[in-house]
Amino acid sequence: MxxxxxxxxxxxxxxxxxxxxxxxxxxxxxxxxxxxxxxxxxxxxxxxxxxxxxxxxxxxxxxxxxxxxxxxxxxxxxxxxxxxxxxxxxxxVPEPLLALYERLRVSKGGVAVGALRARECGGCRLSLDPSELAQIRAAAPDEVLRHEECQRILVRTPESGISPALDKQ
Ligand SMILES: [Zn+2]
Missing domain, CATH: 1.20.5 (Single alpha-helices involved in coiled-coils or other helix-helix interfaces)
Incomplete structure (x- = not known):
């Protein structure tokens, strides 16, 4: 050790x-x-x-x-x-109409014009009443029309539904 x-x-x-x-x-x-x-x-x-x-x-x-x-x-x-x-x-487009169009375009959410089809405004989708349809029927072809309800410019179409023939239906 x-x-x-x-x-x-x-x-x-x-x-x-x-x-x-x-x-x-x-x-x-x-x-x-x-x-x-x-x-x-x-x-x-x-x-x-x-x-x-x-x-x-x-x-x-x-x-x-x-x-x-x-x-x-x-x-x-x-x-x-x-x-x-x-x-x-x-x-x-004439200046006053263009100005109206621009004003409506701003105030109507981008849609200033409605096509009139089957008596309905393409802008607001509401049907026009008979007296308004009668006014449109009587209006000159170049007259600028407005929809009373939504104030948009209303454009007549072949399917507007304002011809007398359609009226009888
Ligand atoms: Zn309308």
């Missing part, structure tokens, strides 16, 4: 006790480590799932953005076409 290490049996006992205690501590730390690793794995799984969801949402956002841009372009082209069509037409 002359190794210069432990000569006292009590020291040996104490050291063995410490060794057992250290081994217990190591084992407990290993358990903790396993638990932490398991939690880390779970968290990594969550992270992967969230990352996949974010990537998917990004893809959808990109696709929506593209379709919005395409739609915007279509609408802009349509507006340009409509504006180009409107120009010559608006120029041929």
């Amino acid at each position: 002359d190794q210069g290490l432990i000569t006292n049996p009590k020291d040996l006992e104490r050291m063995q006790g410490e060794l057992v205690s250290l081994q217990r501590r190591i084992s407990s730390l290993e358990d903790d480590e396993l638990e932490v690793m398991a939690r880390l794995e779970d968290a990594q799984g969550d992270l992967d799932r969230f990352a996949a969801q974010v990537a998917e949402a990004d893809e959808r956002l990109t696709a929506l953005g593209k379709s919005r841009d395409a739609r915007t372009l279509e609408v802009e082209e349509e507006l340009t076409r409509v504006a180009a069509d409107r120009g010559p037409v608006a120029e041929s």
Whole structure:
């Protein structure tokens, strides 16, 4: 026993006790480590799932953005076409009528004119009463008519329902 290490049996006992205690501590730390690793794995799984969801949402956002841009372009082209069509037409309309049209367009939610079909105003969808129909029947073809009820400009059509033949029906 002359190794210069432990000569006292009590020291040996104490050291063995410490060794057992250290081994217990190591084992407990290993358990903790396993638990932490398991939690880390779970968290990594969550992270992967969230990352996949974010990537998917990004893809959808990109696709929506593209379709919005395409739609915007279509609408802009349509507006340009409509504006180009409107120009010559608006120029041929007498100034007071155009002013009336613009005023009504603003106050009537964008619909200033109603086509008269089957005795119904296309602007407000209300039927015209017989006396109003009689006035329209008597009016000159180029007279600007207004629907009393909604005040919109009323445009006669072949299906207005004001011809005497239809009256008898
Ligand atoms: Zn009307």
